[in-house]
Amino acid sequence: MIDIKVPTIGESISEVTLLKWTKKEGEYVERDEVIAELESEKATFEVNAEKAGTLKPLAKEGDTLNIGDVLAQIDETATKPEASAAPQAEAPAAKPAEAPKAAPAPVTNQAPVTSVPNDIKATPVASAIIADKKVDASSIKPSGTGGKIMKNDVLEALNNPGKKAFAGTELMSRNVRTEKMSALRRTISRRLVEAKNTTAMLTTFNEVDMTRIMEVRKQFKDKFKESHGVNLGFMSFFAKACAIALGEWPSVNAYIDGDNIVYHDYADISIAVSTPRGLTVPVMRNVESMSMADIEKTVVTLAGKARDSKLTAEDLQGGTFTITNGGVFGSLMSTPIINIPQSAILGMHKIQERPMAIDGKVEIRSMMYLALSYDHRIIDGRESVSFLVRVKELLENPELLLLGKDPVKTLLEL
Incomplete structure (x- = not known):
């Protein structure tokens, strides 16, 4: 052994x-x-x-x-089993002979289940009642073997319209469950409290007109996908805008180490990714040196590794600034918490059409609220507001992301 x-x-x-x-x-x-x-x-x-x-x-x-x-x-002294290979080879040969007899049975059983989703199992009688009464099958609590919906389950749902117990419980349940916190959840808890207790955190807000970015995406998304093999999302615009602004406002890209301030001459941007086990923040390295396609590919890779629990310690280490997107869950506005030891975090939110005053006229624009939470010990109000205004400017004028300056002013050397 x-x-x-x-x-x-x-x-x-x-x-x-x-x-x-x-x-x-x-x-x-x-x-x-x-x-x-x-x-x-x-x-x-x-x-x-x-x-x-x-x-x-x-x-x-x-x-x-x-x-x-x-x-x-x-x-290690155990011998590798070889007999298991033989039955597996014989099994396929036996199945085809029996297939014609078994085929008619599923057809008759499944015929009435026309209005029940494929991922929901129900008896023929229950399926017929669901179809006749137009009951939402997903709202019925199954009692049959393997999660199958029985006739009485459907009748119970019809007798209690608008009443639905939590998963795994009965109506009027008073059940209380206790589960041990995972190591990841304990770390999230500790770090969030530490961020609150050890930083002078403050949040400043602004709003950005997403019209131009949405026009660019609509115009070039197919060509972008064809050329780079990845979708053109919002994160590349935000990451690129933040990388430019971080270079112009170094304190937002720094952190406090004792009596010293550590500045970074590069932008390693962490992106908050929600997983079933909790929040993780993998890092994109040197975003200032990446193309839009590079950013989108990196986001897809990191998000996939997070979902599959394949993130390594190296993927999570470092990071000089964080972007989090609560908009994917419908958040209209929030105050994100700093990802220590970093000094600032940008919160993206839901894009929502709102009436805006444009050149003296009311127009419907796709707007997003932005929130920048920052450590006031190292970042002053002027720097935080100016940083967020710069990000807003870059997002509302995507052509500025190429040079960081107005192309016409660059041409005229102004």
Whole structure:
């Protein structure tokens, strides 16, 4: 037997949480095959088998483990099973012979289920009632095996219109559940409180007319996708605008280290990504040197890694400024919390049509509120407001993103 221990991840990390086993107890695993996924306070990572053999897990999913703890054992003396390959090869040969007999049954059973979504299972009688009474199948609590909706489930929903219990409970439930916080959620909690308690945080607001950006996207989105293989989103415009403004207002791109101020001559912009396990903020490096396509590709890559829990500690480290987009969830206005040790964070919000006064006339424009939360210890009011106004100017005039200056004024050397 060889021990598989929790590996060392970083100097500041002392414990991890076992998210899930990717291999079962007694299953034969190959060398370097992934056997489990662990989560630290910063990222998730995989554990590989150091030798080939039979797996014996020594921890349960959800357990908190210290660095160096034995996670599992592998019996390297076990022989690789070979008999399992034969039944699998024979199985397909047997199925085609039986297929013609089995085919008619599903057709008759599924015929009445015309108005029930494919991902919802229901008996024929229940399906008929749902279709006849036009009941929302997703609002019915199933009681059948495997989550199947039964006749009585539909009748119960009809007898209690407008009443729907929470998932997994009955009507009038008083159930209370307690779950252990994950390492990631504990880190989020600690850092948010720390940001509130250790910074002189203040928020300034402005609004940006998104009309020009939306026109540019509408005009070039197909060509952009064809040329670069990625969609032209809003994040590239905002990231590019912030990178230019950060170069002009260095204190927004700095942080306090004791009695010193650390400035950055580059823009490593963190983007807040919401995942089922909590908020993560992967970093885009040197945004000031990236093209619009580079930014969009990086956003897609980082968001995908976040959703699949594949972000590494390197993906999350550093960052000189953060952008968060509450607009994707419908937020009209909010005050984002600084991602320490950074000194500022920009909050994007929902784009909403509003009547605006343009040259003495009322026009309907697509508007977005922007919020800049900043640490007043290092960033003065003049700098924070000027930074946000500059971002607004760049977004409302996307052509400025190319040079950071008005093309005509550049031509005239003004």
